[in-house]
Amino acid sequence: MRPTVLAVALALLVAAPLHAAQPTRIPDAAIKRAATLRDAALKDDTAWKVTESLTTEVGPRPGGSEADARAVEWAKAKFKALGYDKVWTEPATFPKWVRRSESAQVLGAHAQPLRVGALGGSVGGTVEGEVVRFPDLAALEAAPDGSLAGKIAFVDYHMQARRDGSDYGNSGRARWAGPSLAIHKGAAGFLMRSAGTDLSRAPHTGGTRYDEGLTPIPAAALSTIDAEQLARLVALGPTRVKLALDCGWDGEYTSQNVIGEITGSKRPQEVVLIGGHLDSWDYGTGAIDDGAGIGITMAVGALLKPMKPARTIRVVAFANEEQGLWGGRAYADKHAGDVANHVIAVESDFGAGRIYGFDSSARDLQPAALAQIQQVLAPLGIEWMPGKGDPESDIGPLTERGMAWAWLGHDGTHYFDLHHNAEDTLDKIDPKDLAQNTAAYAVFTWLASQADGGFGSTPKAAGSGD
Amino acid sequence: MRPTVLAVALALLVAAPLHAAQPTRIPDAAIKRAATLRDAALKDDTAWKVTESLTTEVGPRPGGSEADARAVEWAKAKFKALGYDKVWTEPATFPKWVRRSESAQVLGAHAQPLRVGALGGSVGGTVEGEVVRFPDLAALEAAPDGSLAGKIAFVDYHMQARRDGSDYGNSGRARWAGPSLAIHKGAAGFLMRSAGTDLSRAPHTGGTRYDEGLTPIPAAALSTIDAEQLARLVALGPTRVKLALDCGWDGEYTSQNVIGEITGSKRPQEVVLIGGHLDSWDYGTGAIDDGAGIGITMAVGALLKPMKPARTIRVVAFANEEQGLWGGRAYADKHAGDVANHVIAVESDFGAGRIYGFDSSARDLQPAALAQIQQVLAPLGIEWMPGKGDPESDIGPLTERGMAWAWLGHDGTHYFDLHHNAEDTLDKIDPKDLAQNTAAYAVFTWLASQADGGFGSTPKAAGSGD
Numbered sequence: 001m002r003p004t005v006l007a008v009a010l011a012l013l014v015a016a017p018l019h020a021a022q023p024t025r026i027p028d029a030a031i032k033r034a035a036t037l038r039d040a041a042l043k044d045d046t047a048w049k050v051t052e053s054l055t056t057e058v059g060p061r062p063g064g065s066e067a068d069a070r071a072v073e074w075a076k077a078k079f080k081a082l083g084y085d086k087v088w089t090e091p092a093t094f095p096k097w098v099r100r101s102e103s104a105q106v107l108g109a110h111a112q113p114l115r116v117g118a119l120g121g122s123v124g125g126t127v128e129g130e131v132v133r134f135p136d137l138a139a140l141e142a143a144p145d146g147s148l149a150g151k152i153a154f155v156d157y158h159m160q161a162r163r164d165g166s167d168y169g170n171s172g173r174a175r176w177a178g179p180s181l182a183i184h185k186g187a188a189g190f191l192m193r194s195a196g197t198d199l200s201r202a203p204h205t206g207g208t209r210y211d212e213g214l215t216p217i218p219a220a221a222l223s224t225i226d227a228e229q230l231a232r233l234v235a236l237g238p239t240r241v242k243l244a245l246d247c248g249w250d251g252e253y254t255s256q257n258v259i260g261e262i263t264g265s266k267r268p269q270e271v272v273l274i275g276g277h278l279d280s281w282d283y284g285t286g287a288i289d290d291g292a293g294i295g296i297t298m299a300v301g302a303l304l305k306p307m308k309p310a311r312t313i314r315v316v317a318f319a320n321e322e323q324g325l326w327g328g329r330a331y332a333d334k335h336a337g338d339v340a341n342h343v344i345a346v347e348s349d350f351g352a353g354r355i356y357g358f359d360s361s362a363r364d365l366q367p368a369a370l371a372q373i374q375q376v377l378a379p380l381g382i383e384w385m386p387g388k389g390d391p392e393s394d395i396g397p398l399t400e401r402g403m404a405w406a407w408l409g410h411d412g413t414h415y416f417d418l419h420h421n422a423e424d425t426l427d428k429i430d431p432k433d434l435a436q437n438t439a440a441y442a443v444f445t446w447l448a449s450q451a452d453g454g455f456g457s458t459p460k461a462a463g464s465g466d
Numbered sequence: 467m468r469p470t471v472l473a474v475a476l477a478l479l480v481a482a483p484l485h486a487a488q489p490t491r492i493p494d495a496a497i498k499r500a501a502t503l504r505d506a507a508l509k510d511d512t513a514w515k516v517t518e519s520l521t522t523e524v525g526p527r528p529g530g531s532e533a534d535a536r537a538v539e540w541a542k543a544k545f546k547a548l549g550y551d552k553v554w555t556e557p558a559t560f561p562k563w564v565r566r567s568e569s570a571q572v573l574g575a576h577a578q579p580l581r582v583g584a585l586g587g588s589v590g591g592t593v594e595g596e597v598v599r600f601p602d603l604a605a606l607e608a609a610p611d612g613s614l615a616g617k618i619a620f621v622d623y624h625m626q627a628r629r630d631g632s633d634y635g636n637s638g639r640a641r642w643a644g645p646s647l648a649i650h651k652g653a654a655g656f657l658m659r660s661a662g663t664d665l666s667r668a669p670h671t672g673g674t675r676y677d678e679g680l681t682p683i684p685a686a687a688l689s690t691i692d693a694e695q696l697a698r699l700v701a702l703g704p705t706r707v708k709l710a711l712d713c714g715w716d717g718e719y720t721s722q723n724v725i726g727e728i729t730g731s732k733r734p735q736e737v738v739l740i741g742g743h744l745d746s747w748d749y750g751t752g753a754i755d756d757g758a759g760i761g762i763t764m765a766v767g768a769l770l771k772p773m774k775p776a777r778t779i780r781v782v783a784f785a786n787e788e789q790g791l792w793g794g795r796a797y798a799d800k801h802a803g804d805v806a807n808h809v810i811a812v813e814s815d816f817g818a819g820r821i822y823g824f825d826s827s828a829r830d831l832q833p834a835a836l837a838q839i840q841q842v843l844a845p846l847g848i849e850w851m852p853g854k855g856d857p858e859s860d861i862g863p864l865t866e867r868g869m870a871w872a873w874l875g876h877d878g879t880h881y882f883d884l885h886h887n888a889e890d891t892l893d894k895i896d897p898k899d900l901a902q903n904t905a906a907y908a909v910f911t912w913l914a915s916q917a918d919g920g921f922g923s924t925p926k927a928a929g930s931g932d
Contacts, residue, residue, distance in 0.1 A: 056698045059578030066577065111532065112525030112751075115888070201668060201750075201888040225891050229751070232522045284667075285578075285695070422581070422667040425691050 063320030529786030
């Protein structure tokens, strides 16, 4: 299924918009060095060591926690140890959400505990009620208003595993929109089957929100196995559950985006931005989400430094992505006036599965330049997939203001087995896959730093669309 | 590797002891019906339905808990619903151990939570200390007495997966003997890598004990992943951990062995005993340990009833195996005078993996009878493995008093992934494997009920050896 260079070129000619960007061309010498870099990166274990260090020495590091501050110090020290030319921090302030305890029990004749995780942003509280099961969010939506008075809504959507993780659209929506919908129907509490593709006892947490004007209700995710147990019990007859969450908002906290730079040798004011997010949820040690992203991108800078890249390589370890993209938004606010100098950005925030595709906002890139990039990535098993990608998480806010982006797509088939649950730990990363990831990011970052001409970064008003 | 009937016969002739038992012979008609029974059992879902019912409706059911009492009522009702001729209970009294809460944290620069499970029988208490890691129990044994004063001993033995589960000898010993050994060395607390072959965040509990005269210390198992994390941290430098367990002994409880019988049509006073244990640990729903054993053996009685077995089929759902074989010991005490009438016993308490071998204390069985049994079991993929088996758990105490036993060996390659942890749930059982198990137990139980002559049950004093 990998398109030939000719097919790619033809597709681009057809798809090229009327307002083509300035010619982009990568010097032949840079292509040659990219191939050497790629092969060296496949044998390099810097990304692994960085990821191991973060997940072991800092461990879980939710935004606003004591470990958040330690992670910031860790990142500063790690950038310096890796030889970055400049290291600094930029503040990101956010409301702090705290999980203290959580439990659920089936009551009555089939009394037994259920494993639940409060959704990030949930209010605390203890509720008891009969469980009403809905196979998906649409079924809950179809319930008459007020019909769930005093009851606990249970959205039992079974997330499907896909390479591109696209079913997160359905399961993530259940998490984000489910609690408010349940409130509209009168429910006293909200339970959902975890937005996960595993079958385990580990609940998947993740952010939720309540529509304005609603009185929040406790909202939690059951582990997938506990969801199956509850579905069986509900099928046997009326089933009452007690849900007790002690969690909620607790003041404000200021964390830091931690930034390391390899200063450009020829165009230092022009920046190629790469990064991941430094925070994690609290259950696991944040290995695939997003220790790997930190490991990969920190390693890329270290690998590129001796190559003296023309443009500056800026690696950002973003603060508190999980609870609302706070670091990415703070970065965009601070650098809104500097979009034109952000030549292109690429984030790694989708685990450490092998990279299989790449895409970019620069779809009107010169076919010749695209073919050059493809030539170096192809041996890694990566194909050009125009229209398949998007800017991952933290770089989103600045791409909304016109920054060009690239996408290097990780195989996410197993990502949602581990996403936001206790099993997101170092052992889930395959060092060989991580090295392939690093090679892909290193090659792309290097080529972007050496390209003559840009990738289409053009300042525009925030929120004006793509 | 399956021996031919001739090879088996020859091996037995060589191995036959001087005092051979009375001739045992299975009527040809019984063999023929056994084959029909086997094939019907492979298509029967009674064992699955019983296991599903127990694990769903009762859920976790540790000895002495509120769910223990519900499990007893459930078993009585299930025996009756399955058409058993007689259903009754026999008491088993034991000290009750209760888990209330448990936690552990790494302290200091790498502060983070660790997932632990108190070992059954552990005292409660909170201790803080530097962790000293030992790769196995022998290394702890080699430490000088008093050398661990104020420290936490950490036995980091990595259990290996094997079909016969034999490495439980090493990891189980660490659990049973580790805490006392740690006390002898002066330790304030005991941690071990879970006796499990998985790589997950779910700690494996299980019973431990303290040698007489020692002052108990809190003792817990880390999940395998948390053990790896702690090992990495200890390798980085001195690591202090706080272990807080709220658990302990809490009075006495009387549970019940629940017994169902299919009355023998010709020799009702002679009993073929089968069974499993009704209790489970508290983390999972006790599907492989030992819901499956209850499901299989309850199904066997139901399958055999219309066949009007010559001997009585007695199915025992034993009380509180996990905390000290209390049901099995109570049964042995009560029936000590009736060993001769217990023609043979076979338990199912090693999960629901496919049965691959069989063995019996009756190794001096007539080669002809053995060949008959083998003939019916062979199509299930089961071979005669003299010397490989033993009486599983609850029937042990009465076999010590002379009751003959058989062994139907489950493939235990994955048993210790789930043993005593939260992942021991219904979804882990393959219905086809469970039906194969049921077919094997049904065939063996039927043949034992129809055999002319016994299997060597001979009363002897308790504890006089085999």
